[in-house]
Amino acid sequence: MTQPLRHPALYHRHAALGAKFAAFGGWDMPLEYAGGGVLKEHTAVREDAGVFDVSHLGKARVRGRGAADFVNRCLSNDLNRIAAGQAQYTLCLDENGGVVDDLIAYRFGDDDVFLIPNAANTAEVVRRLVAAAPTGISVVDQHELFAVLAVQGPRAAALLDGIGLPTDHDYMSFTVSAFQGTDVVVCRTGYTGEHGYELVVPSHDAHTLWDAVVAAGARPCGLAARDTLRTEMGYPLHGQDLSPQISPVQARSGWAVGWGKEQFWGRDALLAEKAAGPRRLLWGVEALDRGIPRAHMTVLPAEGDTPIGEVTSGTFSPTRKVGIGLALIDTAAGVSEGDEVALDVRGRRSKVRVVKPPFVPSNVR
Numbered sequence: 001m002t003q004p005l006r007h008p009a010l011y012h013r014h015a016a017l018g019a020k021f022a023a024f025g026g027w028d029m030p031l032e033y034a035g036g037g038v039l040k041e042h043t044a045v046r047e048d049a050g051v052f053d054v055s056h057l058g059k060a061r062v063r064g065r066g067a068a069d070f071v072n073r074c075l076s077n078d079l080n081r082i083a084a085g086q087a088q089y090t091l092c093l094d095e096n097g098g099v100v101d102d103l104i105a106y107r108f109g110d111d112d113v114f115l116i117p118n119a120a121n122t123a124e125v126v127r128r129l130v131a132a133a134p135t136g137i138s139v140v141d142q143h144e145l146f147a148v149l150a151v152q153g154p155r156a157a158a159l160l161d162g163i164g165l166p167t168d169h170d171y172m173s174f175t176v177s178a179f180q181g182t183d184v185v186v187c188r189t190g191y192t193g194e195h196g197y198e199l200v201v202p203s204h205d206a207h208t209l210w211d212a213v214v215a216a217g218a219r220p221c222g223l224a225a226r227d228t229l230r231t232e233m234g235y236p237l238h239g240q241d242l243s244p245q246i247s248p249v250q251a252r253s254g255w256a257v258g259w260g261k262e263q264f265w266g267r268d269a270l271l272a273e274k275a276a277g278p279r280r281l282l283w284g285v286e287a288l289d290r291g292i293p294r295a296h297m298t299v300l301p302a303e304g305d306t307p308i309g310e311v312t313s314g315t316f317s318p319t320r321k322v323g324i325g326l327a328l329i330d331t332a333a334g335v336s337e338g339d340e341v342a343l344d345v346r347g348r349r350s351k352v353r354v355v356k357p358p359f360v361p362s363n364v365r
Helices: 011-016 035-049 069-074 118-134 154-163 203-215 223-233 266-278
Strands: 020-024 027-032 050-053 061-064 084-095 099-109 112-116 138-141 147-154 172-180 182-187 196-202 219-221 280-287 299-302 309-317 322-330 340-345 348-355
Touching: 011 203, 011 280, 027 035, 027 223, 035 050, 035 219, 035 223, 050 203, 050 223, 061 069, 061 118, 069 099, 069 118, 084 118, 099 182, 118 138, 147 154, 147 203, 154 196, 172 203, 172 322, 182 203, 196 203, 223 309, 223 322, 280 309, 322 348
Parallel strands: 050 219
Antiparallel strands: 020 027, 050 147, 061 112, 061 138, 084 099, 099 112, 147 196, 172 182, 182 196, 280 322, 280 348, 299 309, 299 340, 309 322, 340 348
């Protein structure tokens, strides 16, 4: 039986703004807004400031003596590289080295770690952690207790300064700050390639924060623009560019692995794949004609019709005005940066160039 879609705390705010909704990980989330659309929302983030409701993202709390050490034994990245008040991108892997989920870990202290997984994978990440947790460590799914707003763009800092939230902390660090009677986690993170912040607020207070951010001039942006923005950066999306079938070695996400750690889920399989060399690698592809890469399109060599890979994500770049995408390409094909290959677009060959993302310069700092 299909479960009904969950509604975020700000659902009625989005509806009042004329949002077009779509399902994301079991949630009914705004895709784009009336009077804006993807192009205007994308441009607002690149040139000014936009705000996304990303409350569909999961939330889980791991607490108890040695909680950080426990999480570090499970997830891929080395949590001991960061201190309290810092956040880290990390991966939950299966025993074969496949990616169950990619997530952000907030280290509040040695005994307190807050996790933000992807919406569709939250229950599975929590299940795995609960099953592995020793006595004294609690793992609690807090998915609906908090909302998450992403304020992104070159004017993001000035906008949050204007409503009294701190903005001068380092990238991938966070503060817990009071805002109109409630505590808000303000983290220097984002998924757009722009200077930005992600705000974690109790769901029952999300309306107040959303209203303040919008009144300060942030343009409401939907998840369609979030996808075009992240694709321009070459940021992977779980379920497409990372998955249980696509390892971090294949996806060039080995920087999120603590290779020197003695223990983490999937370690042996990942070390073996790294030593042997992956059978395929994630590349960027940039259209040389009017074609637009789309997920699941077949990648062909410049000459010949024997498939050498598959597009995992693709879109039209509003910034570059050209089709862009990510594609897993067989290493045996011997492609290099700058090579020309082709995509099969319903039986027609579309020329693309192999590149290394990002497709536009990153302004994260």
